[in-house]
Amino acid sequence: xxxxxxxxxxxxxxxxxxATAGGLAAGVLDxxxxxxxxxxxWSGEVTATxxxxxxxTVGPITLFTINLSRQDYDQFYRGFANGTLWxxxxxxxxxxxxxxxxxxxxxxxxxxFARALTPLVRPDDLVWVHDYHxxxxxxxxxxxGLRNRIxxxxxxxxxxxxxxxxxxxxxxxxxxxxxxxLLGFQTExxxxxxxxxxxxxxxxxxxxxxxxxxxxxxxxxxxxxxxxGVHVEEVRSQAETPINRRQATRMRANxxxxxxxxxxxxxxxxxxxxxxxAFERFLAxxxxxxxxxxxxxxxxxxxxxxxxxxxIRRELEAEAGRINGRFAEVDWVPLRYLNRSFARxxxxxxxxxxxxxxxxxxxxxxxLVAKEFAAAQDPEEPGVLILSEFAGAARELDAALxxxxxxxxGMAQAMDRALSMPVEERQDRHQAMLAVMRRNxxxxxxxxxxxDLQAG
Ligand code: ADP
Ligand code: F6P
Numbered sequence: 343x344x345x346x347x348x349x350x351x352x353x354x355x356x357x358x359x360x361a362t363a364g365g366l367a368a369g370v371l372d373x374x375x376x377x378x379x380x381x382x383x384w385s386g387e388v389t390a391t392x393x394x395x396x397x398x399t400v401g402p403i404t405l406f407t408i409n410l411s412r413q414d415y416d417q418f419y420r421g422f423a424n425g426t427l428w429x430x431x432x433x434x435x436x437x438x439x440x441x442x443x444x445x446x447x448x449x450x451x452x453x454x455f456a457r458a459l460t461p462l463v464r465p466d467d468l469v470w471v472h473d474y475h476x477x478x479x480x481x482x483x484x485x486x487g488l489r490n491r492i493x494x495x496x497x498x499x500x501x502x503x504x505x506x507x508x509x510x511x512x513x514x515x516x517x518x519x520x521x522x523x524l525l526g527f528q529t530e531x532x533x534x535x536x537x538x539x540x541x542x543x544x545x546x547x548x549x550x551x552x553x554x555x556x557x558x559x560x561x562x563x564x565x566x567x568x569x570x571g572v573h574v575e576e577v578r579s580q581a582e583t584p585i586n587r588r589q590a591t592r593m594r595a596n597x598x599x600x601x602x603x604x605x606x607x608x609x610x611x612x613x614x615x616x617x618x619x620a621f622e623r624f625l626a627x628x629x630x631x632x633x634x635x636x637x638x639x640x641x642x643x644x645x646x647x648x649x650x651x652x653x654i655r656r657e658l659e660a661e662a663g664r665i666n667g668r669f670a671e672v673d674w675v676p677l678r679y680l681n682r683s684f685a686r687x688x689x690x691x692x693x694x695x696x697x698x699x700x701x702x703x704x705x706x707x708x709x710l711v712a713k714e715f716a717a718a719q720d721p722e723e724p725g726v727l728i729l730s731e732f733a734g735a736a737r738e739l740d741a742a743l744x745x746x747x748x749x750x751x752g753m754a755q756a757m758d759r760a761l762s763m764p765v766e767e768r769q770d771r772h773q774a775m776l777a778v779m780r781r782n783x784x785x786x787x788x789x790x791x792x793x794d795l796q797a798g
Contacts, residue, residue, distance in 0.1 A: 344466050344467055344468045344796060345378075345379050345380070345464065345466070345467045345468070346373070346374065346377050346378070346379035346380070346467070346468055346470060346792065347379060347380045347382065347459075347462070347463055347467045347468065347469045347470065348370055348373065348374055348379060348380070348381045348382070348470050348471075348472065349381075349382045349383060349455065349459065349469065349470070349471045349472065349476060349479060350366060350370055350381075350383045350471070350472040350473060350475075350476070351383055351384050351419070351423070351472075351473065351475035351476065352366070352367070352383060352384060352386065353381055353382070353383040353384065353385070353386075353405055353407050354367035354370070354371055366472055366473055366497050368572075368710060368784075369472075369497075369570050369784060369787065369788070370472060372573070372784050372788065373470075373788040373792075374402070374403045375401070375402070375403070376785075376788065377402075377788075377792075378401075378402030378403060379402070379403065379404070380403075380404045380405075380406065380462065380467075381403055381404070381405050381406070382405075382406045382407070382408075382455070382458075382459050382462070383407060383408070383455075384407060384408060384409075384410055384419075385407035385408060385409050386407075387409045387410070388409065388410055388411070388412055388415045389409040389410075389411065390411065390412075391409075391411050392408060392409060392410050392411045392414050392451075392454055393408065393409055394406065394407070394408050394409075394458050395407050395408065395409060406458070406459075406462060408454070408455065408458050410451065413447065414447060414450065414451050414454070416444075416447070417443060417444045417446070417447020417448065417450075417451075418444075418447045418448050418450070418451035418475070419451075419475070420645075420647060420648055421441065421444030421447060421448070422441075422444040422445050422447060422448035423448060423474060423475045424645055424648055425438065425439050425444065425648060425650075426438050426439060426440050426444065426445070426509060427474045427477075427509070428474065428498070428611070429610075429611075429650070430501060430505060430506060430508060430509050431474055431498040431499055431500065431501055431506075431705075432498065432499060432501075432611040432704065432705040432706075433499075433501055433505055433704070433705050434610060434611060434704070434705075435505060435508050437610060437650050438508070438509075440509060440510050440511075442510075442511075445510075445511045445514075448478070449478055449482075452476060452477075452478040452479050452481075452482045452518075453482045453485075455476065455479055455482070456479060456482030456483045456485070456486055456488075457482075457486065459483065460483060460486040460487075460488055463483075463488060463490060465489075465490065466490075467490055468490065468491055468493070468792065468795050468796060469483070469488075469490050469491070469492040469493070470493050470495065470791065470792070470795065471492065471493065471494045471495075471522070472494070472495055472497060473495070473496060473497045473498065474496065474497075474498055476494070477494070477515050477518055477519050478515070478518035478519075479492075479494075480492040480494065480518070480519075480521040480522040480523075481517075481518040481521035483521075484521050491523050491524070491795050491796065491798060492521075492522055492523055492524075493522060493523060493524035493525070493526060493791065493794075493795040494519065494522045494524070494525050494526065495526040495527075495568065495791060496525070496526065496527055496528070496532070496707070497528065497570070497707045497708070498528075498707040499528070499529075499531075499532050499705050499706070499707050499734065500527060500532040500533070500535045500536045501535060502535050502538075503535065503538050503539040503542065503543060506535075506539060507539075507543070513543075513544065516539060516540060516543075516544050517544070517559070520540070520544075520546075520556075520558045520559065520561060520563050521561070522563065523563065523564065523795065523798065524563075524564045524565070524566065524791075524794055524795045525563060525564070525565045525566075526565075526566050526567070526568045526791050526794075527565065527566070527567055527568070528567070528568070528569055528570065528707045528708045528734040529567060529569065529708075529734045529737050530567050530737070531737070532567075532707075532734070533554065533565050533566070533567050536565065537554070537556060537565060540556050540558060541556065544558060545558065545559075546558040552564075554566060564794065564798075566790075566791070566794055568787050568790055568791045569708060569734065569737070569738060569782050569787065570708050570710065570784065570787045571713060571779060571782045571783045571784045571785075571786065571787050572710060572713045572714055572717055572779065572783070572784055573717075573783065573784055573785075574717045574776065574779050574780050574783065577690055577714055577717035577718050578717055578718060578719075580686060580687055580690040580691070580718075581690040581691050581693060581694040581717075581718035581719075582691070582694065582720070583687065583691070586687045586688065586690070586691040587691050587694075589688060589691065590688070590691035590692050590694065590695045591695070593692065593695070594695045599634045599635070600631070600634050600635040600636070600697050600698075600761055601635075601636050601638060601695060601696045601697055601698075602621075602635065602636070602637045602638070602696065602697065602698045602699070602700060602757060602760075602761075603637075603638050603640070603692060603693065603696040603698075603699050603700075603715075604617065604637070604638070604639045604640065604641075604699065604700045604701065604702075604711075605640045605641075605689065605693075605699075605711050606639075606640075606641050606701075606703075606711065607641070607642060607644035608641040608642060608643045608644050608651065608654065608655055608658070608681065609644050609645070609651070609654075610650055610651070610654045610704075611703055611704055611705055611706065612641075612702075612703045612704075612706070613702045613703050613704045613730065613747040614639070614641065614654065614658055615654070615657055615658065615661060616702065616704070616747050616748060616750070616753075617639070617700055617702050617747070617753070618639075618658065618661045618662065618665060618677070619661075619750050620700075620702075620750045620753035620754050620757070621637050621665070621676075621677065621700075621754075621757070622665050622668070622669075623750045623751060623753075623754040624753075624754035624757045624758065625665070625668075625669050625676060627751075627754055627758075628754070628757075628758050631758075631761070632669065632671070632674070632676075633671065633673075633674045635676065635761065636675070636676065636677075636678060637676060637677050637678070637700075638677075638678045638680070638692075638696075639662075639677065639678070639679050639680070640680045640682070640684065640689075641658070641679070641680070641681060642681060642682055642683040643655060643681055655681075658679065659679075662677055662679040665677050689714075690714065690718045691718075693714060693715045693718035693719070693725075694718045694719060694720060694725075696715075696725050697725050697726065697760065697761055698725055698726045698727075698728055698757065698760035698761060699711075699712070699715040699725060699726075699727050699728065700728050700753075700757070701715070701727065701728065701729050701730060701733060701735070702728065702729070702730040702745060702747040702753065703730050703732060703733050703747065704730070704732060704747055704748075705732050705733075706730070706732065706733040706734060706735070707734050708733070708734040708735050709729075709730075709733040709734065709735045710735075712727060712729050712733060712735040712739060712742070713735060713739070713779055715727055716739065716742070716772065716775040716776070716779065717776070717779060719772055721769065721772060721773070721776075722769070723765065723768075724768045724769060724771075724772035725760075725768070726742075726743060726759075726760035726761075726763055726768055726771070727739065727742040727743065727771075727775070728742065728743045728745055728753070728756045728757065728760055729742035729743065729744055729745070730744075730745060730746070730747045731744045731745065731746060732746075732747065738778045738779070738782060739775050739778065739779075741770075741771040741772075741774035741775050741778075742771065742775065743756045743759060743760060
């Protein structure tokens with residue numbers, strides 16, 4: 343069997359119990375733990391020059407990382423990847439900016455990754471690249487003469503062509519993406535949007551080819567849908583491990599009778615201001631819930647040196663204070679806002695303690711928190727998942743209470759409905775979600791992608 347070479351911008355620290363916020367890290371780490379192989383990416387360090395760090399090995403995984411220079415970090419990571427691509431991929435074009443030098447920096451860092459990676463790759467290795475930071479990596483690797491099979495899995499949404507085309511370098515990006523052999527998406531909607539762009543705006547043709555395969559500039563590119571999943575049984579057993587459970591119960595004793603929970607990186611795509619507004623609306627519209635309900639928002643800061651992220655953090659701090667100021671009583675604080683990460687063995691039992699979970703991104707590739715929450719529930723007394731229809735997870739978890747995150751009143755009504763839902767309905771919805779999640783497990787995501795990449 344071929345060795346797996348995984349490439350992602352961020353390489354997660356590998357230690358048991360480590361809290362790593364981000365869906366990519368969970369999926370990649372799992373694939374490598376199972377299959378072994380090499381993981382290549384940015385070290386997370388910014389140094390005087392961009393240079394590789396010494397390799398190290400943890401169990402079956404060999405890690406190769408590279409430091410970035412200040413200019414590379416600014417233009418590639420802060421600039422094009424997170425200042426331009428991330429907002430456009432999440433339909434937030436009003437929050438994006440575009441500078442040609444930053445796009446050139448993005449290409450330069452993709453070239454840099456390719457130069458450092460090329461000598462490490464053996465002829466029969468499978469190269470699996472992850473996410474929007476590295477759309478041009480296969481193109482750079484091919485320019486270095488690499489003939490291996492190279493696949494990309496995009497963890498984010500791929501937007502409608504009209505949205506993608508607001509990025510002035512859109513044509514160059516798509517051309518570079520077509521140097522991959524396999525492009526994997528979270529949902530059919532994402533893949534269709536990509537194929538739509540390629541066939542209508544980039545001269546690609548799908549005529550006479552297998553479903554989801556296109557020819558462009560003489561190359562055949564395969565596309566597929568691989569919804570990322572979670573280890574359902576592992577999440578549940580973490581959620582009910584007695585010691586964890588005890589800690590969660592103690593936390594619960596300090597909260598009110600009914601707990602609504604949310605867990606997200608502090609990112610504007612996650613719809614946090616809209617969620618806070620909906621909770622305020624819920625408090626205003628359902629006074630009988632006063633003194634009974636706590637909404638706990640866990641949101642560790644993310645990408646904190648980017649202006650748009652600093653702005654949303656200030657906005658949320660102000661809103662949390664204002665909402666509590668408006669509704670809190672001497673013995674009741676309705677909203678708890680925590681800016682930190684938690685180890686999984688604390689987070690999963692907390693999910694199990696909650697009566698409802700609000701996962702209401704404005705757009706999300708998948709959203710693993712939604713799946714983790716559902717998997718953590720006690721099948722006899724499950725909590726209710728309130729899920730944005732714009733999260734990739736909504737395509738599979740349609741037994742959740744689906745909401746439009748822009749509809750404040752609709753979300754407030756969903757909170758009320760979740761807290762008063764009869765146990766039979768909660769169980770039915772939970773069983774339906776478990777069945778889908780067991781089918782589309784993390785193992786299946788990994789195995790299908792790797793098999794398709796290998797098959798060619
Ligand atoms: P994204 O990849 O955009 O961050 P996902 O919901 O797909 O969103 O993945 C988030 C992952 O990060 C989940 O596995 C979740 O458990 C983890 N995570 C998010 N916030 C925290 C936190 N505060 N503490 C620990 N883990 C977190
Ligand atoms: O999948 C979402 C994602 O963007 C990952 O690519 C990334 O590693 C994670 O969120 C956290 O973001 P960052 O690496 O920018 O801290």
